Amino acid sequence: MSATTLTRAAIAAPPRHAVFWLGAIGLGVALLVILRAIGNDYGYFAGYFILQYVVLASAWNILGGYAGYVNFGAAGFMAAGAYTAIALRKATGLDLMPGILAGAVVAGLLGLGTGYLTLRLRGVFFSIATLCLAVVLQTLVVNWDYVGGSRGAYIVNPMEIPPFVSWGEYMFVVMLVLAIGTVGIARALEHSRIGAGLAAIRDNERAAEAVGVPTLRLKLIATTLCGALMGVAGAPLPYYSGYLNPDAAFSLSYAVNAIAMPLIGGAGTWAGPVIGAVLLGTLQQAATVTISSALNLWIVGWMLVVFVALFPRGIMGWFRRRR
């Protein structure tokens, strides 16, 4: 085998960014056309729900999948985005788009701060620290009257938003754009030198440091990006539902799904969280419509048991020979 052939076989294929972006945009447009043709607002709701999980799972994967640091505090970061959007709306009257931006900044800074405080912890200790962060944030929000406290906060949305046929369609498109952007960022990161450094950290942090990888800096980049994108997933939530209370914003299902979806799809790859989110999200929606939403976490639990037992590296790991 020649050196060139070996090189091609030994490293991940170079990313074809144009193909990815064109494919993702094409798929998004096709989805929109299909949903508009169906003409049922539930389709937009289900699509929003699944895409929100695509963003959340992809964000989790940056720290948990690429760097190997399991974050149990996804709901906290997501709620930070949601409540930032609410606070911004109340303080300035600015609406969804500035709210998403502000949510990303605040949740990103929260991720950075959490990273500084906790990244000396490894394994389960780091995970518990992130879980504690979510609990602390929830306590703060419950006692913060300005954003509704335990009563929750309302956001009144406009009746019409042309050229979209409904508010649901508008929110679906917003989340579609955010999901494509998030997956694109995760994919670019995976194929960059930062991605290689994070993989080295995941495999052996001490050895990574010994060969010149600035581990702390990379982990801070990962925690910041992970937090910011989780904030992005959460910021539209109050606009979508029109009402948000702490129980909903800090729901256990966000934390569980954020972990389960990448694990089932294949953590450490950009496609894994997407596959996991679409699979689990669709199953949960089907269960909600046909039986009860109370089954959602039950489904996640069983799926996790099955996948951990049969496909411990997730669907992507099953298909790929390596990684």
Added chain:
Amino acid sequence: MSGAVLLHAAGVGKRFGGFIALEAVDITLRPGERLGLIGPNGSGKSTFVNCISGDFAQHEGKVTLGGHALEGLKPHRRARLGLARTFQLPQPFASLSVLENVRVPLLFGADPAQATRRAMECLEQVEMAGKAEKLPRELTQVEQRRLELARAIALDPRLLIADEAMAGLSHAEIDQILALLLRLNAAGTAVIMIEHIMRAVTEFAERLVVFVAGRKIADGVPREVLAMQEVEDAYLGRQ
């Protein structure tokens, strides 16, 4: 300090609670020198290496590499100053291919654009180019040692610390690793070899340092050091 000094460790001490693992150790290494570091288990050899490489912070003493004070520098900064090390047990990046393992240090080096080409060159130096696409778990023990050396070479080191790089290898495999270390040294890299295999140490080292109970008890030409009664007592027990 003289310009001919590469590594200068002065009065290095390290405690773990009440246990003194290293006590006032002085070691000086010239560029391109081959130093053997021996001592019984628990004598402080690996602790010394960990203090030099930045895994541990020493409680006392100073260490410089090429005139740069190493205090406060993280291991990755020390690696960029030209300090490479291997581990007692090979520690590859398990999910990355052999080539990707060697690319990692290069991607964070001076010329990331050339990382793949340079990584292949490093693998060729350790005769591992044919295994570039393999995963570390598919390698034999000696191949994993070679991979560690290739990853170290990728740092373009001025000093390589080989911490028991031959542990668990057969006679022929030891010769292979020895040949690699000698080639690397011939290219200008100073090497500190920590080893229990005395044949390898005596064949390789031009100078020998002996640690016992955290203290340096001997430093000199291997033949003379190994003939010292204190060294013999440390290894065989006092008669």
